[in-house]
Amino acid sequence: MNFPTVGVIGAGQLARMMVPPAIDLGINLSLFAASSEDSGAQIASHIVGDYKDAHALLEWAKSCDVVTFEHEQVPRGVITALEAAGVSVYPSSHAFEFSQDKLAMRGKISELGLPNPAWEIYDGATPTLTFPLMAKTSTGGYDGRGVFVIADENELKELHVRIGAPLLLEEKLNFDYELAIMVARSPHGQAATWAPTLTVQRDGICIQTITPIPEISDALATDAISTALAIAQGIDLVGVMAVELFVVDGKLIINELALRPHNSGHWSIEGSRTSQFEQHLRAVLNLPLGDTSLTAPFAVMGNVIGIETDKDGDLYRPYRHLMARNPGLKIHQYKKELRPGRKVGHVTALGSELLELRTEVDHAVAYLSGAIDE
């Protein structure tokens, strides 16, 4: 049989969620896992290795037709080594840089003439931006990690010494809300977006998404779509990418890029004809992209995040109550131990009554995490 094998570096929940569409389409997956206990490795073909080890990755890549990622941690030198050896890697090291390096990302967005916040590189000299401002480590940050609100120059200096590398400084925006838009692009240059998604944040972590965004103007939705498509083309994206945006005085400002399936696209598993995970596989295999239309008026997704609790952390027992309460609720389990602050699953509800959907999703995540028991 001539079905290709997609190699995925990383075996967390994003790799796990690529497995169902791969099974449907008959595409072979091979995960490069840190451990056989990883969320995706529990249920898919994998090898265990160190993703910083170019030699191990090269050996594994020989069994794959194309290699992709589910996290940004793979060192750029390792990716370029794979490319130099003739491995098809998507996204390419050139594109992936903008997911890994926030300074490079800001430079590229400026070059593309797309809306950045005011920003500069900090390496010890007094900044031109006024305080308070945002300081970010250029690499390694996600889910609010590596992002700091800085009150004055002394704090900034202390952070700089502690990090030991140039920082990205950005103006502190007083935004109306945050949104994300998922976009996919194939080597052939075909691109497709999904409807923009409202991301509801708490402590810098997305706790809920609403798609489409209620009462968003056509102009703003179109602007988000155009922006995502322009970035995808501008960086020669292959695969799916999340573009996170701030809405400031009714206008878009680009916050972050993530060149992989992303939490703000999980709603698409049931909420779109083609999920971000199926689309990612199609894109990296240079197959025509799928229909991204919605399957319901609204899709609300809620993250199940561990909290400090005296409960036993059993994530299966709650199914009986939740499924009886809401037969339409879709539960996604990552098979990770419940720990404070850790994403261990998500739930999605589809329908037309937004308030009801949000209430159901709030209830389900609170019940699963142990915050409430009825």
Place this chain on the structure above:
Amino acid sequence: MNFPTVGVIGAGQLARMMVPPAIDLGINLSLFAASSEDSGAQIASHIVGDYKDAHALLEWAKSCDVVTFEHEQVPRGVITALEAAGVSVYPSSHAFEFSQDKLAMRGKISELGLPNPAWEIYDGATPTLTFPLMAKTSTGGYDGRGVFVIADENELKELHVRIGAPLLLEEKLNFDYELAIMVARSPHGQAATWAPTLTVQRDGICIQTITPIPEISDALATDAISTALAIAQGIDLVGVMAVELFVVDGKLIINELALRPHNSGHWSIEGSRTSQFEQHLRAVLNLPLGDTSLTAPFAVMGNVIGIETDKDGDLYRPYRHLMARNPGLKIHQYKKELRPGRKVGHVTALGSELLELRTEVDHAVAYLSGAIDE
């Protein structure tokens, strides 16, 4: 973690299609496969063994919280041996008998006061039914196998000698059309059906399904639903079951029962909020059943069945053309070699324009099977 393990006897495409919802819900699956090359065994945890070997099944069942089936071939004695050893087997041997033994099924349907065709047991004596009539082997038949149209008593005697067992005789019905309805029931007694499905047959094999049935009267749809629920309760079903029905002069006559996920429910993977495969897992685990409402006005499913062809049987190459032509088409690949008469996959299209959906599905299955090349 307290997630249960569902053991599935059999590892064909039905077991394969249980895997994605099991991954979503975090439920562990263990397949009892005939070979590691089986459709489901290729992508799921499994052991290889002989399903007629009660000892081997018992050993394997120790690692499962509940055991279910994906085919009817398991000898009844093996199932009762599992039950006697305290294994939770769903459906139970009492219910499963009506899937395995057509004579027992006819007797039960009569006992329940539900509409059978005229029928009798044939063991050599001249039948009371008039010729031509249908003769069926009591066990082992599916997809038109084990079903014969008999012109006269000589033919019947010959068949009886050849089969060497009592035959089920049924009147030959002049039916308007055939439909199927899927029903699920849990040990708790909760039951749910999906919308009745029109099954389009060719040479005794279903080639396409349409859900819901176009222009079906509310009364007939309700009757189909009531019939399925009555059978499910009457045989103490646990799991999902297909009830295949004839429509004769606008009235329902029960044709067959299959106590497992079934080809006529494949549309539910995308066409319903809860697929038959997720529902089967929920039912055998005694979890509350999911919402069976439709996600689109119509779901059309087409079986990809091998034909005599000089094509190379590559089932991946057609993806490029099919996905470009119809971005909304959902392709399901069983990873079986293409052979004449063999089901190797299916496709589903959702939408409101039934004629267009049927044309697209017809085209896709013809293109995948090699019957057409454009």
